[in-house]
Structure formats: C-alpha cells, structure tokens
C-alpha cells in the first residue's frame with residue numbers, strides 16, 4: 001500500500017514524508033458547513049440513476065501452437081455490429097449462436113485501441129469522482145492477464161505496445177492530473193487473492209525475502225471487503241513518482257502465483273485487484289473546499305478451468321478447486337443480480353466480497369470477457385459468453401463522491417499533518433458509511449418484504465373467511481338461478497324451434513336454388529349449342545356466298561376472255577380486210593402500171609403516126625393540132641377537174657375512215673375506262689364491305705364486353721341483396737356463370753375474328769382477280785390503239801400512193817382512152833375501197849355491239865354480286881340478331897333465378913339474451929349481495945325474492961346442510 005503524489009510535491013520537499021499534504025490550498029478561516037455547492041446537489045441527483053454493467057468481449061488470436069496443429073476456429077467477431085457468432089454444427093446442420101455486447105474486439109484488436117475505446121472513458125469518470133471497476137473474466141489462457149497487465153515495462157517513459165489496462169490507466173491518471181495542474185493525491189494498492197487469502201503485492205521486498213508462496217504475509221480482509229485499503233495502507237505508506245510506480249507494478253505482477261498448465265504456460269493461479277484512489281481538490285465554492293474522490297479497481301480474475309483439460313497437477317488441485325469455487329460464487333452473484341433476488345450471496349467468497357460494490361453497488365463496472373477462438377474451447381467459450389451476456393443486465397447505481405471535510409477540520413483544530421491523515425481517514429470512513437448505508441437499505445428492503453408477506457397472510461385469512469360466507473350464499477343463489485335458467489331455457493327452446501323452421505325453409509330455398517342452377521347450366525349448354533349452330537349456319541352461308549362470288553368471278557373472267565376473243569376476231573377480220581384492201585391497191589397499181597406501159601406503147605405508135613400525119617399534113621394538121629390542142633386542153637382541164645374531184649372524194653373518204661376509226665378507238669377507250677371504273681367501284685365496294693364487317697365485329701365485341709360488365713354489376717348487386725347465409729353459394733354460382741359467359745363470348749370473338757380473316761382473304765383474292773382483269777383490259781386498249789395507229793399509217797400510205805398515181809396520171813394525161821380506162825379502174829377501185837370501208841365500219845359496229853353486250857353482262861353480274869353481298873350482310877345481321885336475342889333470352893332467364901319468390905323466409909332477429917341478463921343469473925359476490933340488500937324494488941334478484949325462494953326450498957339452501 002502506498003500513497004502517491006506528483007514529483008513536484010517532492011521537489012518542494014513535501015513528498016518524502018510518510019504522510020504528505022495532498023491539498024495545498026491555504027485554509028485561512030473556519031467555515032460553516034450549511035451551504036453545499038451545486039455539484040453536490042447534481043451528484044445527489046446522480047445517485048438515483050441506475051446504469052447497466054458494461055460488458056466488452058475480446059477474442060484472442062489462435063496461439064502459435066494452435067495454428068501449427070490446425071485447430072479450427074469457431075468464433076467470428078463483428079466489431080461494427082458488436083456481435084460474436086459461435087459457429088456450431090449439430091447433426092451436419094449449421095446452428096450458429098450470436099451474442100451482442102456493448103463492445104466487441106476481435107483477434108486483431110490492439111491493446112491501445114481497446115484501452116482508448118473502452119477504458120479511457122472509465123478512467124475519466126474516476127477523475128470525476130466516481131468509483132469504477134474493470135474486471136477480466138474468462139476461461140484460463142484466453143488473455144485476461146494479457147489484457148489487464150500486458151507489458152508493464154516502461155521503456156524510457158513510453159509504454160510498450162502490448163501494455164495492458166493497468167499501466168495505461170496509471171499513465172492516463174498521472175498525465176491528466178499533471179496537465180490540469182491539479183491539487184491531488186493518489187493511493188495505489190495491488191492485492192492478490194489466493195486460496196481465499198489476500199496478499200499485498202506491493203509490500204517491500206524484505207517482507208517476501210527467503211519465503212515461499214505460503215509464507216507471504218497475508219492481509220486480513222474486513223467483513224465488508226473494504227478495510228484493507230486504508231487500514232493496512234496507512235502503515236506502509238510511501239511516496240513514488242509515476243515512473244517508479246511502473247517498476248513497482250511490474251515487480252508486484254511478477255510476484256503473482258502462476259503455474260504451467262496444459263492451456264497456459266504462465267497461468268495465473270490467483271485473482272489480482274489493482275486499485276487507485278484519487279483525491280482531487282475541486283476549485284473552492286465560496287468559502288468551502290470540496291474534494292473529488294474517485295477509485296479505480298482493475299481486477300484480473302484467475303481463469304475458470306476444466307481441471308482435467310487444464311491439466312492442473314495434484315498439488316494444484318486445491319488451487320484450481322478454490323479458483324472454480326470463487327468463480328462459481330461470482331456466477332451465483334451475477335445470477336442473483338440479474339434475477340433481482342432479495343439475497344445476493346456476496347459473502348460466500350472473498351472475491352465476491354471484494355467485488356461487492358462493483359456488482360449491483362454504487363460503482364461503474366465494466367467486464368471484459370475474454371474467449372478463445374479455438375474449437376477445443378467451445379464449451380467453455382459458450383459458458384463465458386452466457387455469463388457475460390447475463391451480466392449485461394446487472395444494474396449499478398454509481399454516484400460521484402465529492403466530500404466536504406473543511407468544516408470538521410476547522411472544528412477539530414488539527415495540525416497540517418493531522419489534517420491530511422484526518423482527510424484520509426475521513427474519506428475511508430465515508431466509503432464505509434456508504435457501504436453500511438447500502439446494507440441498511442438491504443435490511444429495510446427485507447423488512448418491508450417480510451411485513452408485506454405478513455399483511456398478505458392476514459389478507460388471505462380474511463379472504464378465506466369471506467369465501468366460506470360466500471359459498472353459503474352461493475348455494476341459496478344457485479337455486480334461484482336454476483329456476484330462472486329453466487324459464488330462460490324454455491324461451492330459448494321456442495326460439496330454437498322457430499329458428500329450425502326458418503333454417504329448413506332456407507334449405508328448401510337452397511334446394512330450389514340448386515335446381516335453378518342446374519336449369520341455368522342446361523340453358524347455358526343449350527345456348528352454347530344454339531350459338532354453335534348459328535355460327536355454323538353463318539359459316540356455311542358465308543362459304544356459299546363466297547363460292548357464288550367465286551363462280552361469278554369465274555363467269556366474269558369467261559366473259560372477259562370471250563370479249564377478248566371476239567375483239568381478236570374483229571381485229572383479225574379488220575386485218576384481213578386491210579390486207580384485201582392492200583391487195584386491191586397493189587393490183588390497181590399493177591393495172592395502172594400496165595395501163596401506163598400500154599399507153600406509152602400506144603403513144604410512141606401514135607407519135608409515129610402523128611409524125612407521118614404531121615409531115616403529110618403539116619399545115620392542116622397544124623390547124624388541127626391547134627384545134628386539137630384546144631380540145632385537149634379542155635379535156636385535160638376536164639380531167640384535171642375530175643381528178644380534183646376524185647382527189648377530194650378520196651380525201652373525204654380517208655377522213656371519214658379515219659374518223660370512224662377514231663370513234664371506234666374512243667368508244668373502246670370509253671368501254672375500257674368504264675370497265676376499269678367498274679372494277680374500281682367493285683374493289684371500293686368490297687373494301688367498304690370489309691370496313692362495315694370490321695365495324696360490326698368491333699361493335700359486337702363492345703356489345704359483348706358491355707354485356708359482360710352489366711352482367712357482373714348485376715350479379716354483384718344481387719349478391720349484396722341476397723341473404724348472408726347463401727351469399728357464398730350465390731357468389732360461387734355467379735362466378736361460374738360469369739366464367740361460362742366470358743368463355744362463350746371469347747369463343748364468339750374468336751370465331752368472328754377467324755370469319756373476318758377468311759372474308760379478308762376472299763376479298764383480297766377478288767381484288768386480285770379484278771386488278772388482273774383491269775390489267776388485261778388496259779393491255780387490250782393499248783393493242784387496239786396500236787392497231788388504230790397502224791391503220792392510220794396504212795391509210796396515209798395509200799393516200800400517198802394515190803397521189804403518186806394521180807401525179808402519173810397527170811404526166812400521161814394525153815391519152816384519153818387510158819384516161820377512161822384509168823377512170824374505170826379508179827372507179828372500180830373506189831367501189832372496192834368503199835366496200836372494204838363498209839366492211840371495216842360494219843366490223844367496228846360489230847365490235848361496238850359486242851362491247852355493249854359484254855358491258856351489259858358485266859353490269860348484270862355486278863348487280864348480282866351486289867345483291868348477293870347484300871343478302872350475305874342481311875343473313876349475317878340476322879344471325880347476329882339471333883345470337884344476341886338468344887343470349888338475352890337465356891341470360892334474362894338467369895337473372896330471373898334470383899328473383900324474390902316471396903316464399904323465402906324473412907330475416908328475423910332471434911332474441912338473444914343479453915350478456916347482462918345472463919350475468920344477472922350468475923351468483924353475485926358477497927359484497928354485491930350486501931349492496932343488493934339495500935335495493936328495495938326494481939331488481940330481478942331483489943332481496944324479497946331470495947327470501948321467498950329460500951323459504952320455498954328450505955332443505956337445499958344452507959351451507960350447513962352440505963357440510
């Protein structure tokens with residue numbers, strides 16, 4: 001045990017004395033104790049707050065040995081989620097267990113991070129005047145000592161990385177107080193609890209010199225587990241600097257009893273308790289001096305162990321037994337605290353007495369549970385986790401201790417040294433006082449509990465007596481209840497009879513409904529078959545009309561073909577006639593040539609004769625010639641006139657022929673245009689028919705959908721109106737009917753769609769045929785135009801030839817005979833030409849007549865087609881109307897099924913006795929009876945009635961008879 005003050009005290013010459021003055025504030029005057037600072041009140045308030053014990057979990061890494069032997073890991077830590085998962089498989093099934101703690105540190109967690117995250121805040125609380133305890137709990141070899149002590153050696157002022165909680169806490173306290181330049185004193189104790197004996201690990205060397213473990217000087221622990229700190233410590237007090245403390249601690253730690261076990265080469269065989277008590281002088285509040293007193297306990301428990309597994313040898317068996325015993329007591333204390341038992345077995349072991357204030361007391365407590373990740377330690381790990389998890393629920397009531405001792409010091413008029421000693425004693429006294437207070441509170445609680453139990457017993461006694469009375473009364477009341485129950489049962493029976501009659505009539509109604517349902521189904525089937533039949537008829541009609549149309553189209557094709565053939569014939573005739581004309585012209589031209597040669601021959605002989613005549617009769621002839629010349633001139637003029645006339649006639653005839661041909665062309669063009677227009681009209685009409693069909697189909701679909709919707713709405717309305725009892729049956733019926741109707745409507749829609757597709761195909765083929773015929777006719781018109789052009793050319797050629805002939809005739813105009821011959825030939829040719837032209841005209845007339853005939857035929861076919869289309873449309877409309885009327889008929893029938901017949905029993909309220917009336921029949925409580933006695937009239941169960949009934953049944957009433 002030692003007292004520590006900062007080096008600066010020693011520097012000013014105060015530190016070496018056994019009892020240094022920790023508080024250097026001058027105390028100039030004596031002060032009154034009445035007023036207390038606001039902090040004091042705050043801390044009083046803190047006393048009422050309960051805080052849970054904080055539980056951290058640390059899992060060590062696999063040791064080198066464990067890694068070498070490939071021991072599987074069964075622990076997984078999630079520091080972020082603060083979860084530890086124990087991986088377990090039972091019968092090849094993964095049955096993992098997850099535990100959650102306040103903080104979780106995995107195998108990689110460093111000493112420093114654990115301290116900074118978990119312990120540093122606790123040390124700060126100690127400096128604020130709280131008592132705090134941190135203890136490590138876990139199976140042997142899981143790292144408790146490593147966590148609490150770690151490496152203690154201080155290398156040149158710096159702590160090593162593996163330094164544990166104890167050296168780091170000492171460092172933090174020193175550093176903080178120094179930084180605050182605080183007025184403080186500190187006391188450190190390091191105790192070992194071995195086999196229920198306490199040893200001071202900081203006792204000077206010579207006490208231990210030449211002694212074995214058993215001869216270590218034990219410290220007797222006071223009953224409340226507190227006394228050792230102050231009482232023993234005062235005698236051995238000394239002052240040390242911070243660095244010296246580390247050396248002392250290291251030495252003390254080395255003194256702990258350890259042993260080589262199978263699970264840990266340096267297994268601690270004792271519990272160690274390291275305590276630092278810090279007294280910090282608060283800033284003066286007014287004329288009062290306040291001291292914050294905080295205490296930090298750092299406990300390293302010996303490891304719980306399975307003796308057979310840990311391999312504790314014979315000599316160590318008692319040791320292991322003692323460790324387990326003390327840890328079991330600790331477990332019991334934790335259980336009692338969690339279950340909030342009235343009795344907490346703190347006194348069962350020295351360990352629990354030491355930790356009394358840390359578990360369920362006024363201390364802030366943090367448990368570091370250590371586990372191993374090895375699969376071999378699974379059982380012990382689960383036990384540690386269970387304990388640690390339970391310990392989370394322990395509640396402590398920590399309170400900051402800020403003491404006011406100035407007043408007492410002044411009253412006692414002590415010296416400086418006495419004041420310091422007094423302060424120490426006073427503070428320890430306060431601690432003890434608080435402990436006694438807590439015990440007193442426990443006693444009070446027990447007393448309260450006992451007195452409560454006594455009151456309960458008295459209550460029970462009273463209750464038993466009143467129960468007896470109640471029972472007597474109950475028997476009498478039961479008789480009354482019996483009578484009223486029988487009367488009520490009779491009433492109920494009447495109601496039941498009526499209800500059963502209603503139910504049987506409801507069942508009759510249900511039967512009727514079933515029958516209607518069957519009838520409906522039959523009707524629906526009939527409707528389906530009708531619908532099928534009508535659709536088949538419709539299909540047949542459509543097929544018939546389509547085949548008729550095909551026939552007509554074929555007929556039209558025939559006509560077109562025959563028309564083309566006749567046209568070809570006419571063209572051939574025209575060609576042959578033109579050929580004949582050509583032949584006539586050729587023969588005419590040949591005759592003209594022959595005539596010309598004859599004329600030439602005759603002219604030469606005539607010239608010779610003329611020459612002879614001229615030579616013989618020169619003068620006479622000259623005169624004659626002059627006369628002849630005049631006559632010739634006249635003749636020539638005449639011929640010229642005749643030729644002109646002839647020429648004009650030929651030109652007129654050619655023009656007439658050309659005009660005739662033009663007219664024929666125009667008429668054939670008109671015919672072909674009319675034919676094309678007809679086919680256009682036909683295709684237009686067909687497309688109109690198509691659109692009309694599509695529209696009717698869409699309309700049908702809409703109508704069917706509307707009908708379906710209406711049907712559903714109607715059905716829903718009916719369902720609502722129907723009785724609740726048959727609502728389900730009706731709903732089922734309606735849904736079935738709806739399904740059937742929607743099925744049928746779907747089928748109709750499908751059939752209509754197929755029909756429309758077929759129609760479309762037929763129309764498409766009709767259009768194809770029409771367009772083919774149109775093309776044929778336009779080709780024919782082109783051909784006719786070509787022929788006409790050829791004819792025109794040939795006419796023009798013949799005119800040219802005629803003009804040539806005319807020219808030749810002009811050249812040989814002298815020969816009158818030839819002229820006459822020419823005239824005759826020309827007239828013959830003209831006659832021939834006229835006859836040919838007449839032939840051509842008659843052929844054109846024939847062709848026109850035929851065209852007209854074919855046009856008429858086409859018109860008649862078209863009207864036929866239109867009539868047939870109309871009839872198809874009408875038939876289709878009729879069949880749709882039929883289908884609709886049939887559907888309406890059958891569905892109206894369906895609707896009628898659920899019409900009110902009047903025979904259905906009406907809903908009637910069966911009088912159900914109210915709960916209150918039934919409750920009235922119950923035998924009332926005794927107290928109620930007392931109340932009832934006060935009610936004169938107006939209650940069914942009035943006092944008078946009881947009396948009457950009791951009198952009526954005297955033998956059955958009193959309880960005494962039963963007994």
Ligand SMILES: Nc1ncnc2c1ncn2[C@@H]1O[C@H](COP(=O)(O)OP(=O)(O)OP(=O)(O)O)[C@@H](O)[C@H]1O
Nearest residue numbers: 060061140141142143144145146264267268302303
């Ligand atoms: N987190 C850790 N990182 C590295 N080594 C560790 C860790 N925890 C424990 N060890 C090592 O495991 C061994 C056993 O640790 P320690 O002695 O601290 O266990 P213990 O729980 O105190 O055992 P016992 O109860 O038997 O005293 C030591 O060698 C220690 O260095």
